[in-house]
Amino acid sequence: MKKWFGLALIVSTAMIGCLKNDEVKPCTPKTVESEKAAMTKFATDSSITTMTDPSGLMYEIISPGTGATPLANSNVTAKYVGRFLNGKGFDSSYVRDPGGTAFPLNGVITGWQIGIPKIKEGGKIKLIVPSSLAYGCDIRYGQMANQPLYFYVELVKVQ
Template sequence: MKKILLATGLIALIGIGCLKNNEDDYKPCTNKSVQEEMSVMTKFATDSSISTTQDATGFLYQVIEPGTGATPTSSSTVVAKYVGRFMDGKGFDSSYKAYPGGVEFPLNGVIPGWTLGIPKIKAGGKMKLIIPSSLAYGCAGSRNPYTGEQIIAPNQPLYFYVELVSVK
């Protein structure tokens, strides 16, 4: 009986120790608000000579060329070329080398800032988007699906230059 109680107690202690370590390692994920990031976003726009309009959802945008083709909706599939940068100007993604004709994707399958922003232009249009983290990758950030490497840190507002090639 003593062996059973000792074993049960030991298992309970190990279990509590594991829970305690997991609790210590756990950091809650809390999205930053648009207001918290707006000063960084507007500074980037000013420093980059981007004249922006603020959408009601919080992202900033500048239409460079409105385009003359079809207007996408949030459920459209589009072909686009793009460059992505952090607020310090460092690039993190570009479609131009790997996909010179553009990348095809459903607008409702990408970050909300693109789903909401790209329909502001038509096919053939070009725009700049400055997206708060809450409309990008939020507090989770983004990792390379193959290596697990963190590509976009949590709560990062992002800049994109986008050319809308076509709407399917």
């Protein structure tokens, strides 16, 4: 399996608290509804024409792809960029692994588990993921905890 160090940041985890000012404080998970306005503003400001999944995941299919469709238990290879809604980047496979990063789809954040199967191999998608479908309040993810996130994803291969 290819390196997927960076994608380890996308692994789904339990919500256990938020990190602020170097001390652990209680964290109240945000609801999709409470983040909807910020997510919609980001989409509008970024000229992303989104559809919304019943889960609250917002997405735009750039290219549907023509290859295999990933299933929940598929191993996939993807190229991606992750950003906060303020535009600041936090991860990019293009820098770390230009050929793409391989990972089991059922081992990443719920937003990816919902969004990636909307395209086929060779497809491209933009995902705006509510915090509840990303890292929730898990302090291991620092600034990404309890934040809605944006991803641009190219699905390179489905195995």
